[in-house]
Amino acid sequence: MExxxxxxxxxxxxxxxxxxxxxxxxxxFEEIEVDxxxxxxxMGSKNDKPKMQPAGQALQDDGIRYEVRVMSAHRDPEKVRExxxxxxxxxxxxxxxxxxxxxxxxGVAAAHTDLPVIGxxxxxxxxGGLDALLSAVQMPPGVPVGSVAIDGAKNAxxxxxxxxxx
Numbered sequence: 001m002e003x004x005x006x007x008x009x010x011x012x013x014x015x016x017x018x019x020x021x022x023x024x025x026x027x028x029f030e031e032i033e034v035d036x037x038x039x040x041x042x043m044g045s046k047n048d049k050p051k052m053q054p055a056g057q058a059l060q061d062d063g064i065r066y067e068v069r070v071m072s073a074h075r076d077p078e079k080v081r082e083x084x085x086x087x088x089x090x091x092x093x094x095x096x097x098x099x100x101x102x103x104x105x106x107g108v109a110a111a112h113t114d115l116p117v118i119g120x121x122x123x124x125x126x127x128g129g130l131d132a133l134l135s136a137v138q139m140p141p142g143v144p145v146g147s148v149a150i151d152g153a154k155n156a157x158x159x160x161x162x163x164x165x166x
Contacts, residue, residue: 036091039066044099052098058157073104084112094160100124103132106145118156119147
């Protein structure tokens, strides 16, 4: 007795299954943010925003998209770690990190990413930013941070633009 094979061989069934139309390509690409930022500007406190605005202005003048986030290396270390780990995957090419006093944020950022990190030491109440400057430039081998002058956010933005255009 001969058993009749159902319509189509196993091979034909596989070919038919793989030949089904794929999801609409346009729909798949709708979720991709084409105008994703290239620079992340992070700072330790909301109070640092006025001093960090010149970095954003320099980037905007050069037509470079950027994002701004507030996160403290001391109060939100996990948030800083997550942000820096995901930075390259999200399309960032440079991180500008501004902080005063101990200015740990640039170094912590550099420890959690292989992207260039530009530190902006911010002037404080007690030492005029010298403490932040020394902290930003005294990084251990293997954790590089480029640093600009105290309250030098504009130069940080200009440097980030040069890195992107290089």
